[in-house]
Amino acid sequence: MADPSSYRPKPGQIPDSPGVYRFRDEHGRVIYVGKAKSLRQRLSSYFQDLAGLHPRTRTMVTTAASVEWTVVSTEVEALQLEYSWIKEYDPRFNVKYRDDKSYPSLAVTLGEEFPRVQVMRGPKKKGVRYFGPYAHAWAIRETVDLMLRVFPVRTCSAGVFKRSAQIGRPCLLGYIGKCSAPCVGRVSPEEHRELAEEFCDFMAGRTGTYLRRLEQQMHEAAEEMEYEKAARLRDDIEALRRAMEKNAVVLADATDADLIAVAEDELEAAVQIFHVRGGRVRGQRGWVTDKVEAVDTAGLVEHALQQLYGEESGDAVPKEVLVPALPEPVEPVAQWLGRRRGSRVDLRIPQRGDKKDLMATVERNAQQALVLHKTKRASDLTTRSRALEEIAEALELDSAPLRIECFDISHLQGQDVVASMVVFEDGLARKSEYRRFQIKGRVGDTQVWHGEGQDDVRSMHEVIGRRFRRYLLEKQKAGEWSEENAVEAAEAEAEEGTARTEDGRPKRFAYPPQLVVVDGGQPQVAAARRALDELGIDDVVVCGLAKRLEEVWLPGEDDPVVLPRTSEGLYLLQRVRDEAHRFAIAYQRSKRTKTLKAGPLDAVPGLGETRKKALLKHFGSVKRLRAATVEQICETPGIGRKTAETIAAALAAAAPPAPAVNTATGEIMEEAGE
Structure with a gap:
């Protein structure tokens, strides 16, 4: 617990102007962001007698180790900067709203050449117009089904759209009149975009003008004795009114x-x-x-x-x-x-x-x-607290491990070796902090080749070392680490590469855990502890959870710590271990799938990953690529004629032999020469 007076700014240092301030903890992590009309008055209020502070404010200032601020021109700029920093740093002491459930929205992808209507969840994307959110996805689909009669906008996925364009036939919705079938050219891109914009206008509440226009067209068609057209317009009006009735009228028509x-x-x-x-x-x-x-x-x-x-x-x-x-x-x-x-x-x-x-x-x-929410959470909060306390007691920790990181290794017969890192905070998964590692076979200064010489112990040593070298590098950048390890940190950065956020900023590994859990027994635990010792990290506890008997192993101990089968602490450790195993398996399978999918292309000389992906994206599969002509391969972006000829020749040479056929029965034999 820090003394706020140890980092209190000197008198006269804080400007008397609008701005935004940040409190950081001992690890340099931003724990609170605030704005103020007067930075001097606001920050001074934090450094008064601790007994006079609100309990939560007192906890924040004693957790912090430093404070910094940025001066802005107006309070409006301060409001915007505060929001940006809260989003970027995710401070633990700021109010952070979280959805009590995942709400679906009706989305129109206006950024595409042929806009698509679909149900979307999650963060909003550029070039997409959203309506809602709605309580249920089925409510969106019912509304869209009614409106497609009047606004036949595309609803199919990119794969279905591309396939229909290739075969020259629309999908079922195109045949029954609920899609204008831009995939086969029934409407131009401009006409389809106009339909999508009219759909958006109607969903945005501009319904009266459109309904009156349809009613006028219906009457004109009836007067001209075009009764089929009038009947179709009548049904369109009825469908739109049914869609409108799904939303309760609560205020005057013009109210937004x-x-x-x-x-x-x-x-x-x-x-x-x-x-x-x-x-x-x-x-x-x-x-x-x-x-x-x-x-x-x-x-x-x-x-x-x-x-x-x-x-x-x-x-x-x-x-x-x-x-x-x-x-x-x-x-x-x-x-x-x-x-x-x-x-x-x-x-x-x-x-x-x-x-x-x-x-x-x-x-x-x-x-x-x-x-x-309180009814649902009461039992969960009590259970999580008891589980953390049991872990702290069993491992003889000074306090409950509020942040737990678990590592697991996954491979297929020694190939495509990967590792996962999952994070649990306060007993709950924090998926934004998950990380994936591709094992490079580097242990300290020794190069280890994958295959027979590669095993889980070496991989565990490598991944723990990489994770915490990255942490030390971030401390160095924050000016909190000695220069003696600067060379090693720079090598770690070059080795790791730098993951990036959506706005291009480096993605951090966040602050260190109180407890590291590895999937395995004594060897894996010893490797993890050795990696930490080599980096001089002695304030992180390591344990392992062995699958066979669910025993908890500590470094240097000959006997495991056995938690009761009914222990909430053991159950939490199992959930953490299983989540790390799931995450590692998912990553390893995705890598294996990509390898298998592009396997024949690996034999093409001079063909890199970028052009492999371009070919697979253009043709959809290696089978279609193998059946393509040289001229068709040349249509792929980045592929010239000479490269196309090389690809065609390599795929023809690698083509699987045709199955043998029994001429008497016409059946395909399992082996040639049967």
């Missing part, structure tokens, strides 16, 4: 608003959002969070707005945002929302009428979500 409600207690908070477009509830979602920082309802609302609109722009930000409490101050938040939308956004508390009544409904949903 998001309603946010919060239910909270001293430890947790639940947020519910209703998305109203065109007066109808188009989507609903919910979040829950641990209140790890001292924050009131207004602060929770501000964090919810950041998460909800941080990456949104344009129509995704509505004209009105109704909240239970206004952030303080409200002007920077309102200006920030206006910038995201491109026009003014009305951020306010509803006072009367239908909007206040609907807000009460959203609040009831938030209360129910909080009660349900």
Whole structure:
């Protein structure tokens, strides 16, 4: 536990201007990000008598080891920078909302040449227009099925689309009129995009104008005695009205608003959002969070707005945002929302009428979500705490291992050797911290060749060394590591390469664990401990979990630690080990599948991985590539005629022999010459 006075800035160092500040722990990891109208006043409030601080704030400042800040021009810039840093660093003491379930959205891929309508989950992607989220995926599919009659937009996958284009026949939806079949040229790319944009306009709430236009066309067709066309338009109008009826009418037709409600207690908070477009509830979602920082309802609302609109722009930000409490101050938040939308956004508390009544409904949903979450979590939290305490007691640790990393090795008869690292924090899997390793056969300064000389012990030594050399390298970059290991760290960086995040920044290994678990017995544990000792790391405990008898092994011990079969601690270690095994097997299989898929191409001289992937992507399989002519192979990007001739000759030479056929019966024999 650190003394805040040890890293308190000197008087006069902190500027009296808007900015964003970061607290870091002893490992250099950002643990809290905040913004302030006056950095001097805000930061000074953290360095008062500890007894006067909120318990959670006291925990944060005693966990931190340093503080730094960045000055900005306005509070709006501070709000944006705070959101960016929270997203980048994922600080443990900031409020982080997490979905109480995975909500599906209706997505239209406008970034493609032929936009596709589909159900999507997960993070939003560029070039995709989203509607929702919805409570259930089947509700989206029912709505889309009704609307495809009027807006026959493509819904097929890229593989189905490409196959239909190759064979010149559309899929079933193209035959029954629920797809305009752009794959076979029934409509041009421009006509298909116009259909997709009309679909988006209708889903965005601009329904009245379109329905009136269809009704006018229906009457005109009836007057001209085109009764079949009039009947088809009548059915189209009915289908659209049925799709609209699936969304309850709650406000006036022209209302576009998001309603946010919060239910909270001293430890947790639940947020519910209703998305109203065109007066109808188009989507609903919910979040829950641990209140790890001292924050009131207004602060929770501000964090919810950041998460909800941080990456949104344009129509995704509505004209009105109704909240239970206004952030303080409200002007920077309102200006920030206006910038995201491109026009003014009305951020306010509803006072009367239908909007206040609907807000009460959203609040009831938030209360129910909080009660349900606490009911589900109560037993889980108790069980996880007991499991961590049992592990600490069995391994004689000073405290419960809040971060556990587990390593496993996987290979196929000594080939394609890979390793996995999974992370559990507070007894829960933290999948964003998982890592995969391709074993290179390098142990210290000795090169080990794969095959007979390669085994799990050497691989375990290598992967543990690589993981923690990477950690030491990051400490060196942060100025917290001595220069004596700089050469080794640089070699480690060159050996590892640097994984990158979506925005191009280096992906970190995060802070070190309190406990490392390896899949195996005494040999694997000894190898892991030796790798740590070679790097001078003595504050990380190592143990192994052997599969046969589920025994826990410690370095240098002749006898295992035996946990009772009913022990929650043993059960947690088993879950961690099994997750590492699953992750390693999945990686090893994916590598094996790629190897088998491109196997015949490996024999083509001068053909690298990039052009192999281009060929497989262009033709879909080696079988189709083998049947292609030299001219067809030349159509692949990056493949010239000379290379195409080499590929055709190599594949022809490597073609499997034709099966022998019994001329009397016509049956294919199992072996030639049978």
